[in-house]
Amino acid sequence: MTLMDLAEARRVKDQLHGFARELAERYGAVTASAVGTGAEEGATPSDAVRAPTLSLGLAPAEGGGYVVAVRYRLGVPAARAVVRKVTAEAGEAADVRRTGRIRTLSDARPRPPVVSARALGETGRSRPLRPGVSVANVAVTAGTLGAFVTDDAGPYVLSNWHVLAGSRDAAAGDVVVQPGPADGGTAPGDRIGTLARWAPLAAGEHHRVDAALALLDDGVGVGVDATYPVGRVTTTAEAQGGEAVAKVGRTTSLTRGRVSAIELDDVVVGYGDELGVLSFDGQIEVEATGPGPFSRGGDSGALVYREDGVALGLLFAGSETGGPDGSGLTYVNPIDAVLEALGVTLA
Known part of the structure:
Protein backbone atom coordinates (compact mmCIF):
# COMPACT_ATOMS: atom_id res chain seq x y z
CA MET A 1 0.00 0.00 0.00
CA THR A 99 -21.20 2.38 6.63
CA GLY A 100 -24.87 1.83 5.90
CA ARG A 101 -27.10 4.71 6.87
CA ILE A 102 -25.79 7.26 9.38
CA ARG A 103 -28.16 8.79 11.92
CA THR A 104 -28.05 11.19 14.83
CA LEU A 105 -27.71 9.51 18.22
CA SER A 106 -30.12 11.35 20.50
CA ASP A 107 -32.93 8.81 20.12
CA ALA A 108 -33.08 6.64 23.21
CA ARG A 109 -34.43 3.72 21.17
CA PRO A 110 -31.66 2.44 18.87
CA ARG A 111 -31.28 -1.05 17.39
CA PRO A 112 -31.85 -3.10 19.56
CA PRO A 113 -33.94 -0.96 21.98
CA VAL A 114 -32.03 0.54 24.88
CA VAL A 115 -34.45 1.74 27.54
CA SER A 116 -33.32 3.58 30.63
CA ALA A 117 -33.19 0.42 32.74
CA ARG A 118 -30.72 -1.19 30.33
CA ALA A 119 -28.50 1.81 29.66
CA LEU A 120 -25.01 1.58 31.12
CA GLY A 121 -24.67 5.34 31.55
CA GLU A 122 -26.33 7.73 33.97
CA THR A 123 -30.00 8.10 33.08
CA GLY A 124 -31.22 9.33 36.45
CA ARG A 125 -31.29 12.73 38.09
CA SER A 126 -27.73 13.84 38.81
CA ARG A 127 -26.82 16.70 41.13
CA PRO A 128 -24.23 18.04 40.92
CA LEU A 129 -24.34 17.95 37.13
CA ARG A 130 -21.46 16.17 35.46
CA PRO A 131 -20.39 15.17 31.95
CA GLY A 132 -21.98 12.03 30.53
CA VAL A 133 -25.40 12.29 32.16
CA SER A 134 -28.78 12.31 30.40
CA VAL A 135 -29.97 15.73 29.23
CA ALA A 136 -32.31 17.20 26.61
CA ASN A 137 -34.75 19.87 25.58
CA VAL A 138 -38.05 19.18 27.31
CA ALA A 139 -39.50 18.30 23.88
CA VAL A 140 -36.69 15.87 22.90
CA THR A 141 -35.99 12.26 24.01
CA ALA A 142 -32.53 12.09 25.59
CA GLY A 143 -28.92 12.85 24.77
CA THR A 144 -25.72 13.45 26.67
CA LEU A 145 -24.31 16.39 28.59
CA GLY A 146 -20.94 16.71 26.85
CA ALA A 147 -19.10 19.47 28.68
CA PHE A 148 -19.37 22.70 30.60
CA VAL A 149 -18.34 25.80 28.64
CA THR A 150 -18.29 29.49 29.37
CA ASP A 151 -18.23 33.04 28.08
CA ASP A 152 -18.93 36.41 29.70
CA ALA A 153 -22.61 35.54 30.20
CA GLY A 154 -21.98 32.56 32.46
CA PRO A 155 -21.72 28.77 32.50
CA TYR A 156 -23.40 26.64 29.83
CA VAL A 157 -24.03 22.99 29.08
CA LEU A 158 -22.65 21.89 25.69
CA SER A 159 -24.39 19.22 23.63
CA ASN A 160 -25.83 18.78 20.13
CA TRP A 161 -28.50 20.87 18.43
CA HIS A 162 -30.66 17.78 18.09
CA VAL A 163 -30.39 17.22 21.86
CA LEU A 164 -30.87 20.74 23.26
CA ALA A 165 -33.09 22.16 20.49
CA GLY A 166 -34.31 19.29 18.32
CA SER A 167 -36.67 21.21 16.07
CA ARG A 168 -36.76 24.19 13.73
CA ASP A 169 -39.45 25.54 16.05
CA ALA A 170 -37.05 25.60 19.01
CA ALA A 171 -36.36 29.04 20.44
CA ALA A 172 -33.99 30.62 22.91
CA GLY A 173 -35.48 30.19 26.35
CA ASP A 174 -36.84 26.68 25.78
CA VAL A 175 -36.53 24.59 28.93
CA VAL A 176 -33.74 22.01 29.21
CA VAL A 177 -34.08 19.19 31.73
CA GLN A 178 -31.79 16.65 33.36
CA PRO A 179 -32.45 13.79 32.95
CA GLY A 180 -33.91 13.97 29.46
CA PRO A 181 -37.64 13.28 29.01
CA ALA A 182 -36.97 9.71 27.77
CA ASP A 183 -35.45 9.05 31.21
CA GLY A 184 -38.29 10.64 33.16
CA GLY A 185 -37.13 14.25 33.26
CA THR A 186 -39.91 16.85 33.46
CA ALA A 187 -40.30 20.58 33.96
CA PRO A 188 -40.16 22.35 36.27
CA GLY A 189 -38.82 19.75 38.71
CA ASP A 190 -35.84 18.67 36.62
CA ARG A 191 -35.14 21.97 34.88
CA ILE A 192 -31.46 22.93 34.78
CA GLY A 193 -31.47 25.81 32.31
CA THR A 194 -32.67 27.15 28.99
CA LEU A 195 -31.66 26.85 25.37
CA ALA A 196 -29.30 29.76 24.69
CA ARG A 197 -27.84 29.48 21.17
CA TRP A 198 -26.91 26.97 18.51
CA ALA A 199 -25.21 26.47 15.17
CA PRO A 200 -27.98 26.55 12.53
CA LEU A 201 -28.80 23.49 10.45
CA ALA A 202 -30.61 23.69 7.13
CA ALA A 203 -31.48 21.22 4.38
CA GLY A 204 -29.44 21.55 1.20
CA GLU A 205 -26.40 23.11 2.89
CA HIS A 206 -23.08 21.67 4.02
CA HIS A 207 -22.38 21.89 7.75
CA ARG A 208 -19.43 21.51 10.08
CA VAL A 209 -21.09 21.12 13.48
CA ASP A 210 -24.29 20.04 15.22
CA ALA A 211 -23.97 21.93 18.48
CA ALA A 212 -25.97 23.97 20.98
CA LEU A 213 -25.74 25.55 24.43
CA ALA A 214 -28.05 25.63 27.43
CA LEU A 215 -27.50 28.47 29.87
CA LEU A 216 -27.56 27.06 33.39
CA ASP A 217 -30.09 28.50 35.82
CA ASP A 218 -28.80 30.50 38.77
CA GLY A 219 -27.52 28.11 41.41
CA VAL A 220 -27.42 25.06 39.15
CA GLY A 221 -23.95 25.91 37.88
CA VAL A 222 -22.54 26.21 41.37
CA GLY A 223 -20.53 23.17 42.34
CA VAL A 224 -20.86 21.25 39.09
CA ASP A 225 -18.53 18.28 38.72
CA ALA A 226 -16.57 18.93 35.52
CA THR A 227 -14.29 15.89 35.77
CA TYR A 228 -14.00 12.94 33.40
CA PRO A 229 -12.35 9.56 34.01
CA VAL A 230 -9.07 11.25 32.99
CA GLY A 231 -9.71 14.31 35.18
CA ARG A 232 -10.60 17.77 33.92
CA VAL A 233 -10.55 18.32 30.17
CA THR A 234 -9.77 21.97 29.44
CA THR A 235 -7.56 21.92 26.34
CA THR A 236 -8.29 20.98 22.74
CA ALA A 237 -6.40 19.63 19.75
CA GLU A 238 -6.99 18.83 16.09
CA ALA A 239 -7.37 15.11 15.42
CA GLN A 240 -4.47 13.67 13.41
CA GLY A 241 -5.79 10.12 13.05
CA GLY A 242 -4.96 7.00 15.03
CA GLU A 243 -5.42 8.58 18.46
CA ALA A 244 -6.73 6.45 21.32
CA VAL A 245 -9.88 8.18 22.55
CA ALA A 246 -12.71 7.78 25.03
CA LYS A 247 -16.10 9.25 25.82
CA VAL A 248 -18.71 9.10 28.58
CA GLY A 249 -22.25 8.84 27.23
CA ARG A 250 -25.76 8.55 28.57
CA THR A 251 -26.29 5.10 27.05
CA THR A 252 -22.98 3.27 26.79
CA SER A 253 -21.14 5.10 29.58
CA LEU A 254 -17.33 4.96 29.28
CA THR A 255 -16.14 3.47 25.99
CA ARG A 256 -12.80 3.53 24.23
CA GLY A 257 -11.96 3.84 20.57
CA ARG A 258 -9.53 4.93 17.90
CA VAL A 259 -9.74 7.78 15.41
CA SER A 260 -10.15 5.81 12.18
CA ALA A 261 -10.50 8.77 9.78
CA ILE A 262 -10.25 12.55 9.74
CA GLU A 263 -11.36 15.37 7.44
CA LEU A 264 -14.28 13.34 6.11
CA ASP A 265 -16.41 15.39 3.69
CA ASP A 266 -19.94 14.72 2.43
CA VAL A 267 -20.95 12.69 5.48
CA VAL A 268 -24.72 12.38 5.00
CA VAL A 269 -26.68 12.08 8.26
CA GLY A 270 -30.38 11.34 8.71
CA TYR A 271 -32.30 13.87 10.84
CA GLY A 272 -35.81 12.50 10.49
CA ASP A 273 -38.80 13.89 8.66
CA GLU A 274 -38.31 17.54 9.61
CA LEU A 275 -34.82 18.09 8.19
CA GLY A 276 -34.31 14.94 6.12
CA VAL A 277 -30.64 14.22 5.40
CA LEU A 278 -27.92 16.79 6.04
CA SER A 279 -24.34 16.83 4.77
CA PHE A 280 -21.31 17.46 7.00
CA ASP A 281 -17.71 18.24 6.05
CA GLY A 282 -14.45 17.95 7.97
CA GLN A 283 -15.71 15.24 10.31
CA ILE A 284 -13.84 12.81 12.57
CA GLU A 285 -14.62 9.08 12.53
CA VAL A 286 -14.09 6.79 15.53
CA GLU A 287 -14.13 2.98 15.67
CA ALA A 288 -14.46 1.02 18.89
CA THR A 289 -11.44 -0.75 20.33
CA GLY A 290 -13.30 -2.61 23.05
CA PRO A 291 -16.26 -4.99 22.93
CA GLY A 292 -19.42 -3.49 21.47
CA PRO A 293 -19.87 -0.13 19.75
CA PHE A 294 -18.18 3.13 20.70
CA SER A 295 -21.61 4.80 20.88
CA ARG A 296 -25.34 4.13 20.63
CA GLY A 297 -28.58 6.09 20.64
CA GLY A 298 -28.61 8.53 23.55
CA ASP A 299 -24.85 9.18 23.43
CA SER A 300 -25.22 12.24 21.19
CA GLY A 301 -23.48 15.26 22.66
CA ALA A 302 -20.71 13.37 24.46
CA LEU A 303 -17.25 14.90 24.46
CA VAL A 304 -14.62 12.72 22.75
CA TYR A 305 -11.18 13.14 24.29
CA ARG A 306 -7.71 11.64 24.02
CA GLU A 307 -6.43 9.40 26.77
CA ASP A 308 -4.19 12.25 27.93
CA GLY A 309 -7.26 14.41 28.62
CA VAL A 310 -7.30 16.64 25.52
CA ALA A 311 -10.65 17.21 23.80
CA LEU A 312 -10.94 16.30 20.11
CA GLY A 313 -14.63 16.50 19.27
CA LEU A 314 -18.34 16.38 19.98
CA LEU A 315 -20.13 13.10 19.19
CA PHE A 316 -23.28 13.47 17.08
CA ALA A 317 -23.98 10.49 14.80
CA GLY A 318 -23.39 6.80 14.19
CA SER A 319 -23.52 4.34 11.31
CA GLU A 320 -25.22 0.98 10.91
CA THR A 321 -22.00 -0.89 10.11
CA GLY A 322 -18.36 -0.33 9.16
CA GLY A 323 -16.70 -0.91 12.52
CA PRO A 324 -14.19 -3.70 13.25
CA ASP A 325 -16.89 -6.03 14.61
CA GLY A 326 -19.74 -4.75 12.46
CA SER A 327 -21.21 -2.65 15.27
CA GLY A 328 -20.91 0.65 13.42
CA LEU A 329 -18.79 3.78 13.38
CA THR A 330 -19.16 7.03 15.31
CA TYR A 331 -19.00 10.52 13.80
CA VAL A 332 -17.66 13.51 15.66
CA ASN A 333 -17.56 17.28 15.06
CA PRO A 334 -14.06 18.80 15.56
CA ILE A 335 -14.15 20.45 18.98
CA ASP A 336 -12.42 23.68 17.92
CA ALA A 337 -15.03 24.18 15.19
CA VAL A 338 -17.77 23.63 17.79
CA LEU A 339 -16.36 26.12 20.28
CA GLU A 340 -15.70 28.69 17.57
CA ALA A 341 -19.22 28.39 16.16
CA LEU A 342 -20.74 28.97 19.60
CA GLY A 343 -18.23 31.55 20.87
CA VAL A 344 -17.29 29.70 24.07
CA THR A 345 -14.37 27.92 25.71
CA LEU A 346 -14.17 24.76 27.79
CA ALA A 347 -14.75 25.59 31.44
Whole structure:
Protein backbone atom coordinates (compact mmCIF):
# COMPACT_ATOMS: atom_id res chain seq x y z
CA MET A 1 0.00 0.00 0.00
CA THR A 2 1.29 3.43 -0.94
CA LEU A 3 1.48 5.68 2.13
CA MET A 4 1.38 9.46 1.90
CA ASP A 5 2.19 12.30 4.21
CA LEU A 6 -0.66 14.58 5.28
CA ALA A 7 -0.16 17.16 2.54
CA GLU A 8 0.00 14.57 -0.23
CA ALA A 9 -3.04 12.71 1.13
CA ARG A 10 -5.04 15.93 1.14
CA ARG A 11 -4.05 16.64 -2.45
CA VAL A 12 -5.13 13.19 -3.62
CA LYS A 13 -8.40 13.48 -1.70
CA ASP A 14 -9.17 16.81 -3.34
CA GLN A 15 -8.50 15.36 -6.78
CA LEU A 16 -10.82 12.45 -6.10
CA HIS A 17 -13.67 14.69 -4.91
CA GLY A 18 -14.50 16.05 -8.33
CA PHE A 19 -14.19 12.64 -9.93
CA ALA A 20 -16.43 11.05 -7.30
CA ARG A 21 -19.15 13.68 -7.63
CA GLU A 22 -19.25 13.34 -11.41
CA LEU A 23 -19.66 9.60 -11.02
CA ALA A 24 -22.34 10.02 -8.35
CA GLU A 25 -24.36 12.29 -10.64
CA ARG A 26 -23.99 9.83 -13.51
CA TYR A 27 -25.13 6.87 -11.44
CA GLY A 28 -27.60 8.75 -9.23
CA ALA A 29 -30.62 8.24 -11.48
CA VAL A 30 -29.93 4.50 -11.64
CA THR A 31 -29.65 4.29 -7.86
CA ALA A 32 -32.85 6.31 -7.39
CA SER A 33 -34.64 3.82 -9.61
CA ALA A 34 -33.27 0.93 -7.56
CA VAL A 35 -34.42 2.55 -4.34
CA GLY A 36 -37.85 3.10 -5.81
CA THR A 37 -38.18 -0.62 -6.54
CA GLY A 38 -36.99 -1.61 -3.06
CA ALA A 39 -33.63 -2.95 -4.24
CA GLU A 40 -32.08 -2.18 -0.87
CA GLU A 41 -33.82 -3.31 2.28
CA GLY A 42 -35.05 -0.31 4.24
CA ALA A 43 -34.28 2.15 1.43
CA THR A 44 -36.62 5.09 1.08
CA PRO A 45 -37.21 7.86 -1.46
CA SER A 46 -35.17 10.23 0.75
CA ASP A 47 -32.19 7.90 0.24
CA ALA A 48 -32.53 8.35 -3.51
CA VAL A 49 -32.14 12.12 -3.27
CA ARG A 50 -28.49 11.84 -2.19
CA ALA A 51 -27.65 8.44 -3.69
CA PRO A 52 -25.17 7.06 -4.21
CA THR A 53 -23.57 8.80 -1.22
CA LEU A 54 -19.81 8.76 -0.94
CA SER A 55 -17.62 10.38 1.72
CA LEU A 56 -13.90 10.98 1.30
CA GLY A 57 -11.40 11.66 4.06
CA LEU A 58 -8.01 10.60 5.35
CA ALA A 59 -7.30 7.39 7.24
CA PRO A 60 -4.16 6.76 9.32
CA ALA A 61 -2.07 3.87 8.05
CA GLU A 62 -0.02 1.36 10.01
CA GLY A 63 3.58 2.42 10.09
CA GLY A 64 2.73 6.11 9.70
CA GLY A 65 1.34 8.19 6.88
CA TYR A 66 -2.15 8.28 5.45
CA VAL A 67 -4.38 6.70 2.84
CA VAL A 68 -7.63 8.01 1.39
CA ALA A 69 -10.70 7.00 3.41
CA VAL A 70 -13.64 6.00 1.19
CA ARG A 71 -16.99 5.58 2.94
CA TYR A 72 -20.23 4.69 1.17
CA ARG A 73 -23.76 4.11 2.34
CA LEU A 74 -25.89 2.20 -0.14
CA GLY A 75 -25.26 -1.36 -1.25
CA VAL A 76 -27.09 -1.14 -4.58
CA PRO A 77 -25.05 -1.91 -7.74
CA ALA A 78 -24.73 1.73 -8.82
CA ALA A 79 -23.18 2.74 -5.50
CA ARG A 80 -20.75 -0.16 -5.63
CA ALA A 81 -19.78 0.84 -9.17
CA VAL A 82 -18.92 4.37 -8.03
CA VAL A 83 -16.84 3.01 -5.15
CA ARG A 84 -14.92 0.65 -7.45
CA LYS A 85 -14.06 3.45 -9.86
CA VAL A 86 -12.99 5.86 -7.11
CA THR A 87 -10.92 3.17 -5.42
CA ALA A 88 -9.25 2.29 -8.71
CA GLU A 89 -8.39 5.95 -9.23
CA ALA A 90 -6.89 6.13 -5.73
CA GLY A 91 -4.82 3.01 -6.38
CA GLU A 92 -3.74 1.02 -3.34
CA ALA A 93 -3.97 4.08 -1.14
CA ALA A 94 -7.58 3.63 -0.04
CA ASP A 95 -9.36 2.45 3.11
CA VAL A 96 -12.85 1.46 1.90
CA ARG A 97 -15.80 0.76 4.22
CA ARG A 98 -19.54 0.50 3.77
CA THR A 99 -21.20 2.38 6.63
CA GLY A 100 -24.87 1.83 5.90
CA ARG A 101 -27.10 4.71 6.87
CA ILE A 102 -25.79 7.26 9.38
CA ARG A 103 -28.16 8.79 11.92
CA THR A 104 -28.05 11.19 14.83
CA LEU A 105 -27.71 9.51 18.22
CA SER A 106 -30.12 11.35 20.50
CA ASP A 107 -32.93 8.81 20.12
CA ALA A 108 -33.08 6.64 23.21
CA ARG A 109 -34.43 3.72 21.17
CA PRO A 110 -31.66 2.44 18.87
CA ARG A 111 -31.28 -1.05 17.39
CA PRO A 112 -31.85 -3.10 19.56
CA PRO A 113 -33.94 -0.96 21.98
CA VAL A 114 -32.03 0.54 24.88
CA VAL A 115 -34.45 1.74 27.54
CA SER A 116 -33.32 3.58 30.63
CA ALA A 117 -33.19 0.42 32.74
CA ARG A 118 -30.72 -1.19 30.33
CA ALA A 119 -28.50 1.81 29.66
CA LEU A 120 -25.01 1.58 31.12
CA GLY A 121 -24.67 5.34 31.55
CA GLU A 122 -26.33 7.73 33.97
CA THR A 123 -30.00 8.10 33.08
CA GLY A 124 -31.22 9.33 36.45
CA ARG A 125 -31.29 12.73 38.09
CA SER A 126 -27.73 13.84 38.81
CA ARG A 127 -26.82 16.70 41.13
CA PRO A 128 -24.23 18.04 40.92
CA LEU A 129 -24.34 17.95 37.13
CA ARG A 130 -21.46 16.17 35.46
CA PRO A 131 -20.39 15.17 31.95
CA GLY A 132 -21.98 12.03 30.53
CA VAL A 133 -25.40 12.29 32.16
CA SER A 134 -28.78 12.31 30.40
CA VAL A 135 -29.97 15.73 29.23
CA ALA A 136 -32.31 17.20 26.61
CA ASN A 137 -34.75 19.87 25.58
CA VAL A 138 -38.05 19.18 27.31
CA ALA A 139 -39.50 18.30 23.88
CA VAL A 140 -36.69 15.87 22.90
CA THR A 141 -35.99 12.26 24.01
CA ALA A 142 -32.53 12.09 25.59
CA GLY A 143 -28.92 12.85 24.77
CA THR A 144 -25.72 13.45 26.67
CA LEU A 145 -24.31 16.39 28.59
CA GLY A 146 -20.94 16.71 26.85
CA ALA A 147 -19.10 19.47 28.68
CA PHE A 148 -19.37 22.70 30.60
CA VAL A 149 -18.34 25.80 28.64
CA THR A 150 -18.29 29.49 29.37
CA ASP A 151 -18.23 33.04 28.08
CA ASP A 152 -18.93 36.41 29.70
CA ALA A 153 -22.61 35.54 30.20
CA GLY A 154 -21.98 32.56 32.46
CA PRO A 155 -21.72 28.77 32.50
CA TYR A 156 -23.40 26.64 29.83
CA VAL A 157 -24.03 22.99 29.08
CA LEU A 158 -22.65 21.89 25.69
CA SER A 159 -24.39 19.22 23.63
CA ASN A 160 -25.83 18.78 20.13
CA TRP A 161 -28.50 20.87 18.43
CA HIS A 162 -30.66 17.78 18.09
CA VAL A 163 -30.39 17.22 21.86
CA LEU A 164 -30.87 20.74 23.26
CA ALA A 165 -33.09 22.16 20.49
CA GLY A 166 -34.31 19.29 18.32
CA SER A 167 -36.67 21.21 16.07
CA ARG A 168 -36.76 24.19 13.73
CA ASP A 169 -39.45 25.54 16.05
CA ALA A 170 -37.05 25.60 19.01
CA ALA A 171 -36.36 29.04 20.44
CA ALA A 172 -33.99 30.62 22.91
CA GLY A 173 -35.48 30.19 26.35
CA ASP A 174 -36.84 26.68 25.78
CA VAL A 175 -36.53 24.59 28.93
CA VAL A 176 -33.74 22.01 29.21
CA VAL A 177 -34.08 19.19 31.73
CA GLN A 178 -31.79 16.65 33.36
CA PRO A 179 -32.45 13.79 32.95
CA GLY A 180 -33.91 13.97 29.46
CA PRO A 181 -37.64 13.28 29.01
CA ALA A 182 -36.97 9.71 27.77
CA ASP A 183 -35.45 9.05 31.21
CA GLY A 184 -38.29 10.64 33.16
CA GLY A 185 -37.13 14.25 33.26
CA THR A 186 -39.91 16.85 33.46
CA ALA A 187 -40.30 20.58 33.96
CA PRO A 188 -40.16 22.35 36.27
CA GLY A 189 -38.82 19.75 38.71
CA ASP A 190 -35.84 18.67 36.62
CA ARG A 191 -35.14 21.97 34.88
CA ILE A 192 -31.46 22.93 34.78
CA GLY A 193 -31.47 25.81 32.31
CA THR A 194 -32.67 27.15 28.99
CA LEU A 195 -31.66 26.85 25.37
CA ALA A 196 -29.30 29.76 24.69
CA ARG A 197 -27.84 29.48 21.17
CA TRP A 198 -26.91 26.97 18.51
CA ALA A 199 -25.21 26.47 15.17
CA PRO A 200 -27.98 26.55 12.53
CA LEU A 201 -28.80 23.49 10.45
CA ALA A 202 -30.61 23.69 7.13
CA ALA A 203 -31.48 21.22 4.38
CA GLY A 204 -29.44 21.55 1.20
CA GLU A 205 -26.40 23.11 2.89
CA HIS A 206 -23.08 21.67 4.02
CA HIS A 207 -22.38 21.89 7.75
CA ARG A 208 -19.43 21.51 10.08
CA VAL A 209 -21.09 21.12 13.48
CA ASP A 210 -24.29 20.04 15.22
CA ALA A 211 -23.97 21.93 18.48
CA ALA A 212 -25.97 23.97 20.98
CA LEU A 213 -25.74 25.55 24.43
CA ALA A 214 -28.05 25.63 27.43
CA LEU A 215 -27.50 28.47 29.87
CA LEU A 216 -27.56 27.06 33.39
CA ASP A 217 -30.09 28.50 35.82
CA ASP A 218 -28.80 30.50 38.77
CA GLY A 219 -27.52 28.11 41.41
CA VAL A 220 -27.42 25.06 39.15
CA GLY A 221 -23.95 25.91 37.88
CA VAL A 222 -22.54 26.21 41.37
CA GLY A 223 -20.53 23.17 42.34
CA VAL A 224 -20.86 21.25 39.09
CA ASP A 225 -18.53 18.28 38.72
CA ALA A 226 -16.57 18.93 35.52
CA THR A 227 -14.29 15.89 35.77
CA TYR A 228 -14.00 12.94 33.40
CA PRO A 229 -12.35 9.56 34.01
CA VAL A 230 -9.07 11.25 32.99
CA GLY A 231 -9.71 14.31 35.18
CA ARG A 232 -10.60 17.77 33.92
CA VAL A 233 -10.55 18.32 30.17
CA THR A 234 -9.77 21.97 29.44
CA THR A 235 -7.56 21.92 26.34
CA THR A 236 -8.29 20.98 22.74
CA ALA A 237 -6.40 19.63 19.75
CA GLU A 238 -6.99 18.83 16.09
CA ALA A 239 -7.37 15.11 15.42
CA GLN A 240 -4.47 13.67 13.41
CA GLY A 241 -5.79 10.12 13.05
CA GLY A 242 -4.96 7.00 15.03
CA GLU A 243 -5.42 8.58 18.46
CA ALA A 244 -6.73 6.45 21.32
CA VAL A 245 -9.88 8.18 22.55
CA ALA A 246 -12.71 7.78 25.03
CA LYS A 247 -16.10 9.25 25.82
CA VAL A 248 -18.71 9.10 28.58
CA GLY A 249 -22.25 8.84 27.23
CA ARG A 250 -25.76 8.55 28.57
CA THR A 251 -26.29 5.10 27.05
CA THR A 252 -22.98 3.27 26.79
CA SER A 253 -21.14 5.10 29.58
CA LEU A 254 -17.33 4.96 29.28
CA THR A 255 -16.14 3.47 25.99
CA ARG A 256 -12.80 3.53 24.23
CA GLY A 257 -11.96 3.84 20.57
CA ARG A 258 -9.53 4.93 17.90
CA VAL A 259 -9.74 7.78 15.41
CA SER A 260 -10.15 5.81 12.18
CA ALA A 261 -10.50 8.77 9.78
CA ILE A 262 -10.25 12.55 9.74
CA GLU A 263 -11.36 15.37 7.44
CA LEU A 264 -14.28 13.34 6.11
CA ASP A 265 -16.41 15.39 3.69
CA ASP A 266 -19.94 14.72 2.43
CA VAL A 267 -20.95 12.69 5.48
CA VAL A 268 -24.72 12.38 5.00
CA VAL A 269 -26.68 12.08 8.26
CA GLY A 270 -30.38 11.34 8.71
CA TYR A 271 -32.30 13.87 10.84
CA GLY A 272 -35.81 12.50 10.49
CA ASP A 273 -38.80 13.89 8.66
CA GLU A 274 -38.31 17.54 9.61
CA LEU A 275 -34.82 18.09 8.19
CA GLY A 276 -34.31 14.94 6.12
CA VAL A 277 -30.64 14.22 5.40
CA LEU A 278 -27.92 16.79 6.04
CA SER A 279 -24.34 16.83 4.77
CA PHE A 280 -21.31 17.46 7.00
CA ASP A 281 -17.71 18.24 6.05
CA GLY A 282 -14.45 17.95 7.97
CA GLN A 283 -15.71 15.24 10.31
CA ILE A 284 -13.84 12.81 12.57
CA GLU A 285 -14.62 9.08 12.53
CA VAL A 286 -14.09 6.79 15.53
CA GLU A 287 -14.13 2.98 15.67
CA ALA A 288 -14.46 1.02 18.89
CA THR A 289 -11.44 -0.75 20.33
CA GLY A 290 -13.30 -2.61 23.05
CA PRO A 291 -16.26 -4.99 22.93
CA GLY A 292 -19.42 -3.49 21.47
CA PRO A 293 -19.87 -0.13 19.75
CA PHE A 294 -18.18 3.13 20.70
CA SER A 295 -21.61 4.80 20.88
CA ARG A 296 -25.34 4.13 20.63
CA GLY A 297 -28.58 6.09 20.64
CA GLY A 298 -28.61 8.53 23.55
CA ASP A 299 -24.85 9.18 23.43
CA SER A 300 -25.22 12.24 21.19
CA GLY A 301 -23.48 15.26 22.66
CA ALA A 302 -20.71 13.37 24.46
CA LEU A 303 -17.25 14.90 24.46
CA VAL A 304 -14.62 12.72 22.75
CA TYR A 305 -11.18 13.14 24.29
CA ARG A 306 -7.71 11.64 24.02
CA GLU A 307 -6.43 9.40 26.77
CA ASP A 308 -4.19 12.25 27.93
CA GLY A 309 -7.26 14.41 28.62
CA VAL A 310 -7.30 16.64 25.52
CA ALA A 311 -10.65 17.21 23.80
CA LEU A 312 -10.94 16.30 20.11
CA GLY A 313 -14.63 16.50 19.27
CA LEU A 314 -18.34 16.38 19.98
CA LEU A 315 -20.13 13.10 19.19
CA PHE A 316 -23.28 13.47 17.08
CA ALA A 317 -23.98 10.49 14.80
CA GLY A 318 -23.39 6.80 14.19
CA SER A 319 -23.52 4.34 11.31
CA GLU A 320 -25.22 0.98 10.91
CA THR A 321 -22.00 -0.89 10.11
CA GLY A 322 -18.36 -0.33 9.16
CA GLY A 323 -16.70 -0.91 12.52
CA PRO A 324 -14.19 -3.70 13.25
CA ASP A 325 -16.89 -6.03 14.61
CA GLY A 326 -19.74 -4.75 12.46
CA SER A 327 -21.21 -2.65 15.27
CA GLY A 328 -20.91 0.65 13.42
CA LEU A 329 -18.79 3.78 13.38
CA THR A 330 -19.16 7.03 15.31
CA TYR A 331 -19.00 10.52 13.80
CA VAL A 332 -17.66 13.51 15.66
CA ASN A 333 -17.56 17.28 15.06
CA PRO A 334 -14.06 18.80 15.56
CA ILE A 335 -14.15 20.45 18.98
CA ASP A 336 -12.42 23.68 17.92
CA ALA A 337 -15.03 24.18 15.19
CA VAL A 338 -17.77 23.63 17.79
CA LEU A 339 -16.36 26.12 20.28
CA GLU A 340 -15.70 28.69 17.57
CA ALA A 341 -19.22 28.39 16.16
CA LEU A 342 -20.74 28.97 19.60
CA GLY A 343 -18.23 31.55 20.87
CA VAL A 344 -17.29 29.70 24.07
CA THR A 345 -14.37 27.92 25.71
CA LEU A 346 -14.17 24.76 27.79
CA ALA A 347 -14.75 25.59 31.44
